[in-house]
Amino acid sequence: MIPVSPRRIFLARGPTDMRKQFDTLASLVRSQLGEDPLSGDAFVFTGRRGNRLKVLLWDGAGFWLLVRRLERGTFAIPKAAQASGSGAVMVSDVEWRLLLSGIEILDYRQRSRYRRPEPTDVNQTSNPC
Numbered sequence: 096m097i098p099v100s101p102r103r104i105f106l107a108r109g110p111t112d113m114r115k116q117f118d119t120l121a122s123l124v125r126s127q128l129g130e131d132p133l134s135g136d137a138f139v140f141t142g143r144r145g146n147r148l149k150v151l152l153w154d155g156a157g158f159w160l161l162v163r164r165l166e167r168g169t170f171a172i173p174k175a176a177q178a179s180g181s182g183a184v185m186v187s188d189v190e191w192r193l194l195l196s197g198i199e200i201l202d203y204r205q206r207s208r209y210r211r212p213e214p215t216d217v218n219q220t221s222n223p224c
Contacts, residue, residue, distance in 0.1 A: 101137035101152055104191050105130065105183035106172065111140035113147050117158045120151045128183045132158075138183070139191075145169035163195075171199040 107128060120140060121132040130136065138151045146169050150161040171194060173184060186194070
Protein backbone atom coordinates (compact mmCIF):
# COMPACT_ATOMS: atom_id res chain seq x y z
CA MET A 96 0.00 0.00 0.00
CA ILE A 97 2.35 2.74 1.23
CA PRO A 98 5.96 1.89 0.30
CA VAL A 99 7.27 2.89 3.72
CA SER A 100 5.68 2.41 7.14
CA PRO A 101 4.62 5.63 8.86
CA ARG A 102 4.69 5.89 12.64
CA ARG A 103 1.29 7.58 12.83
CA ILE A 104 -1.33 8.67 10.30
CA PHE A 105 -3.02 12.07 10.54
CA LEU A 106 -6.05 13.25 8.54
CA ALA A 107 -6.06 17.00 7.98
CA ARG A 108 -9.35 18.64 8.91
CA GLY A 109 -11.37 20.10 6.08
CA PRO A 110 -10.65 20.10 2.35
CA THR A 111 -7.28 21.04 0.90
CA ASP A 112 -6.46 22.44 -2.52
CA MET A 113 -5.28 19.38 -4.45
CA ARG A 114 -2.91 21.50 -6.58
CA LYS A 115 -0.54 21.85 -3.62
CA GLN A 116 2.75 19.97 -3.81
CA PHE A 117 5.59 18.88 -1.48
CA ASP A 118 6.76 22.17 0.03
CA THR A 119 3.32 23.76 0.37
CA LEU A 120 1.87 20.67 2.03
CA ALA A 121 4.89 20.47 4.37
CA SER A 122 4.30 24.09 5.39
CA LEU A 123 0.60 23.29 6.00
CA VAL A 124 1.67 20.45 8.30
CA ARG A 125 3.79 22.90 10.31
CA SER A 126 1.41 25.85 10.41
CA GLN A 127 -2.09 24.33 10.49
CA LEU A 128 -1.55 20.88 11.96
CA GLY A 129 1.22 21.85 14.39
CA GLU A 130 3.26 18.76 13.52
CA ASP A 131 6.73 18.16 12.09
CA PRO A 132 6.60 16.94 8.46
CA LEU A 133 10.04 15.30 8.94
CA SER A 134 8.80 13.10 11.79
CA GLY A 135 8.08 10.01 9.70
CA ASP A 136 4.32 10.40 10.19
CA ALA A 137 1.91 10.29 7.25
CA PHE A 138 -0.26 13.36 6.66
CA VAL A 139 -3.41 12.83 4.60
CA PHE A 140 -5.16 15.69 2.80
CA THR A 141 -8.56 15.37 1.12
CA GLY A 142 -10.05 17.30 -1.77
CA ARG A 143 -13.26 19.29 -1.66
CA ARG A 144 -15.24 16.68 -3.62
CA GLY A 145 -14.04 13.82 -1.41
CA ASN A 146 -12.77 11.67 -4.27
CA ARG A 147 -9.07 12.55 -3.93
CA LEU A 148 -6.44 11.99 -1.25
CA LYS A 149 -2.85 13.16 -1.01
CA VAL A 150 -0.45 11.61 1.49
CA LEU A 151 2.75 13.43 2.46
CA LEU A 152 5.37 11.20 4.04
CA TRP A 153 9.06 11.66 4.94
CA ASP A 154 11.18 8.49 4.75
CA GLY A 155 14.46 9.92 6.05
CA ALA A 156 15.90 10.80 2.65
CA GLY A 157 13.06 12.70 1.03
CA PHE A 158 9.33 13.23 0.78
CA TRP A 159 6.85 10.82 -0.73
CA LEU A 160 3.70 12.33 -2.19
CA LEU A 161 1.09 9.68 -2.87
CA VAL A 162 -2.10 10.61 -4.70
CA ARG A 163 -5.26 8.56 -4.99
CA ARG A 164 -8.27 9.52 -7.11
CA LEU A 165 -11.47 7.50 -7.22
CA GLU A 166 -13.15 7.21 -10.60
CA ARG A 167 -16.53 6.81 -8.92
CA GLY A 168 -17.73 7.56 -5.40
CA THR A 169 -16.02 9.28 -2.51
CA PHE A 170 -13.88 8.35 0.48
CA ALA A 171 -15.78 7.90 3.75
CA ILE A 172 -13.92 10.58 5.69
CA PRO A 173 -14.71 10.60 9.45
CA LYS A 174 -16.88 13.50 10.60
CA ALA A 175 -14.13 14.72 12.92
CA ALA A 176 -11.87 15.18 9.89
CA GLN A 177 -14.58 16.79 7.76
CA ALA A 178 -14.97 19.68 10.17
CA SER A 179 -13.10 22.75 9.03
CA GLY A 180 -10.49 24.19 11.30
CA SER A 181 -6.90 23.68 12.18
CA GLY A 182 -5.44 20.50 13.50
CA ALA A 183 -5.63 16.90 12.45
CA VAL A 184 -7.30 13.68 13.44
CA MET A 185 -5.03 10.73 14.15
CA VAL A 186 -6.26 7.41 12.75
CA SER A 187 -4.98 3.92 13.40
CA ASP A 188 -3.58 1.65 10.73
CA VAL A 189 -6.82 -0.35 10.76
CA GLU A 190 -8.96 2.79 10.35
CA TRP A 191 -6.72 3.90 7.48
CA ARG A 192 -7.19 0.58 5.66
CA LEU A 193 -10.95 0.71 6.22
CA LEU A 194 -11.07 4.26 4.85
CA LEU A 195 -9.19 3.23 1.69
CA SER A 196 -11.47 0.21 1.32
CA GLY A 197 -14.56 2.42 1.33
CA ILE A 198 -15.87 1.31 4.71
CA GLU A 199 -17.32 4.09 6.85
CA ILE A 200 -15.71 4.47 10.26
CA LEU A 201 -18.06 7.18 11.50
CA ASP A 202 -19.79 5.52 14.45
CA TYR A 203 -17.75 2.71 15.87
CA ARG A 204 -16.28 2.05 19.26
CA GLN A 205 -13.06 0.19 19.77
CA ARG A 206 -12.90 -2.00 22.85
CA SER A 207 -9.96 -1.51 25.14
CA ARG A 208 -7.13 -4.00 24.65
CA TYR A 209 -3.91 -4.74 26.44
CA ARG A 210 -0.97 -2.86 24.98
CA ARG A 211 2.52 -3.74 26.02
CA PRO A 212 4.28 -0.67 27.45
CA GLU A 213 7.07 0.78 25.35
CA PRO A 214 10.54 0.29 26.84
CA THR A 215 11.92 3.63 28.01
CA ASP A 216 15.63 2.94 27.82
CA VAL A 217 17.58 -0.21 27.00
CA ASN A 218 20.37 0.72 29.48
CA GLN A 219 17.94 0.78 32.42
CA THR A 220 17.14 -2.93 32.22
CA SER A 221 18.73 -4.88 35.01
CA ASN A 222 21.10 -7.69 34.22
CA PRO A 223 20.36 -10.81 36.31
CA CYS A 224 23.98 -12.02 36.12
